[in-house]
Amino acid sequence: MLKKLLVVLFIFSFLLSACAPAATPIATVDEPVVEAPATEVAVVEPTAAPVVEPTEAPVVPAGPNAELTDAKAGKYAGTTVTIMGPYTAEDDIKFRAAMEPFIASTGINVEHEGTADFNTLLTVRVEAGNAPDLAVVAQPATTKLYAEQGKLVDLSSVLDMDQVKEDYIQDWIDLGTFDGKLYGIYYRASTKSLVWYMPAEFEAAGYAVPTSWEEMVALQDQIIADGKAPWCISIEHSGVTGWVATDWLEEIVLRKYGPEVYDQWVNHEIPFNAPEIVDSLEEMGKIWKNDAIAYGGKDYILNTWVGATQNPMFETTGTGEDQKLDSKCFMHRQAGWYLSFIPETQRAASNFFYFPAMDEKIGKPILGAGDQIVQFNDRPEVRALVQYLSSPEGGKIWAMTSGFISANKNVPLDWYGNALDRSQAEILQNATIFRFDASDMMPAEVGSGSFWTGMIEWTNGKDSQTVLDEIEASWPK
Structure with a gap:
């Protein structure tokens, strides 16, 4: 587990280098590898499978979070994953920082495009056949629309669903599920009241x-x-x-x-x-x-x-x-x-x-509300990033700074870097009427x-x- 001092030094160095345009790759840094979630199992070598379109039968992983395990072994180093969302300004910087442990431990490049006109631009790109690999979507209705159009990957073929049920209350899972398939996994939650x-x-x-x-x-x-x-x-x-x-x-x-x-x-x-x-x-x-x-x-x-x-x-x-x-x-x-x-x-x-x-x-x-990760393109490196972002470690760096509450209930409260975020996380984790x-x-x-x-x-x-x-x-x- 990263020591707090290393995290502070990392965030400081990242902020100094985070002035690049939103769509440029995030530079890989020599950061200690974040420990794998306790729920990961022994590596099982995946069988070769072709990349398929979301509308076809999804590739079956060789084991829970197999792609993330392979990614940390360097199998997909040098590949690139694109992700588009509404995170701009300081949120853009912190989201990029949250993905740095993944980049450092896998060698996979991640290009994040944050824009205030996200809904409009995402629609244009999807209709033009140029969807990003992943998107951060706030409206469940938008996720449902893309799912109905056959544009999204069924995440139940990407994630270890037993672990998902351990990490998320059923309401969050239901909000990303349509016609019995999971199309969105919640990353960031917010308490609005x-x-x-x-x-x-x-x-x-x-x-x-x-x-x-x-x-x-x-x-x-x-x-x-x-x-x-x-x-x-x-x-x-x-x-x-x-x-x-x-x-x-x-x-x-x-x-x-x-x-x-x-x-x-x-x-x-x-x-x-x-x-x-x-x-x-x-x-x-x-x-x-x-x-x-x-x-x-x-x-x-x-x-x-x-x-x-x-x-x-x-x-x-x-x-x-x-x-x-x-x-x-x-x-x-x-x-x-x-x-x-x-x-x-x-x-x-x-x-x-x-x-x-x-x-x-x-x-x-x-x-409350939240942001879902949805997947448009089905490649092993894309799956690996989804598996990372859905885990407690996927939001750890952001939680330790400020302005982030994880929808994952197994994110420890002591990861939150200030009392305000910690209080909000506790409210969500203990919510009865939500x-x-x-x-x-x-x-x-x-x-x-x-x-x-x-x-x-x-x-x-x-x-x-x-x-x-x-x-x-x-x-x-």
């Missing part, structure tokens, strides 16, 4: 962390009375703008009407514009459409990049020794991975609390289409009923 804040600022202003929706409303009133805005909110995110708003609506539906109505909504067993959903959007509007509550009003919400949403929280006054925080807004509802976007100088002073429940009878539900992001479960035409654009229009002034009627009309027949 969190509210980021600055404890020192709360204490200085005399604010208490709310534990119920009623207490949160009272806190909003108190902050407004003090001349500040309670919430930092924004949604601009290039080609995927709108998901922040859909997350908020999902949180409120789950809290106000419970998991049964939430599931019916996701599965279109009730219409998208059902009264419960209209009411939930109106509830959301009490925050989003009140300029006294949402910092900067709709102009700030619509035009500010999601990575800068919280910046007014960190504004300062004075200079030198007299400089101190002068927050313009105090709360930001966002997933746990958002720590990566908080200014480094403020990370240690930041914390989160649970987004309050609305109904004691429903309890305290957790809304629901996946609704928009990610809906047909792609809605979940990453009309739902996103509809919420942009709603934020810009269109009424709730009209927006939800239009989204309902867009649902595939």
Whole structure:
């Protein structure tokens, strides 16, 4: 197992060299080999088999994770695997770092292309017959679509399924399974039901962390009375703008009407514009459409990049020794991975609390999401990388830095490099009421289409009923 000091030195050296364009190969470094997962078995020599297209019968491995075992023996050294996903900026750097132990121990080159326009570009490449070997997909509906088109490899032929069942709760496995076949394995998970804040600022202003929706409303009133805005909110995110708003609506539906109505909504067993959903959007509007509550009003919400949403929280006054925080807004509802976007100088002073429940009878539900690894091309070196990324070691380096929670429940909590990530991981590992992001479960035409654009229009002034009627009309027949 890598010593923490070596990891720190490795990450530092990697950051100095990670300025290459997104699609260039990741340079191999002389890094000690990460120990193989305890579940690996003795090497069994694989029988020769031709590379096949995903639509044909998959190659049967010679044993659990046989390709990864062979890769570590140098059998595929010099080959290249391409992977495309939404990880950019700091996430791109950390994802590349997480794959370095695989590269160092196998000699396989990995080319990662991270882009904010991932959904659009992936569609273009798949339709052109130029799909990457692997992709990091956030929406289960997108995975299902490619599976139905025969574009994906059945991962049950790639992974040791007994080990998968040991490493993942059944909900995660089910989310990547369609028609009885596993097409997506979850890599990164996120806890969305969190509210980021600055404890020192709360204490200085005399604010208490709310534990119920009623207490949160009272806190909003108190902050407004003090001349500040309670919430930092924004949604601009290039080609995927709108998901922040859909997350908020999902949180409120789950809290106000419970998991049964939430599931019916996701599965279109009730219409998208059902009264419960209209009411939930109106509830959301009490925050989003009140300029006294949402910092900067709709102009700030619509035009500010999601990575800068919280910046007014960190504004300062004075200079030198007299400089101190002068927050313009105090709360930001966002997933746990958002720590990566908080200014480094403020990370240690930041914390989160649970987004309050609305109904004691429903309890305290957790809304979350995650990124699946899907496989388009079936070659041994590609299989080896899938096997590595699905193992606890596949996320170890990223977990030890920050901004990463593994969907793999057997990632030790002490691997997480800070208390915030460790707390989120523990929440996920011990979750009792957990629901996946609704928009990610809906047909792609809605979940990453009309739902996103509809919420942009709603934020810009269109009424709730009209927006939800239009989204309902867009649902595939």
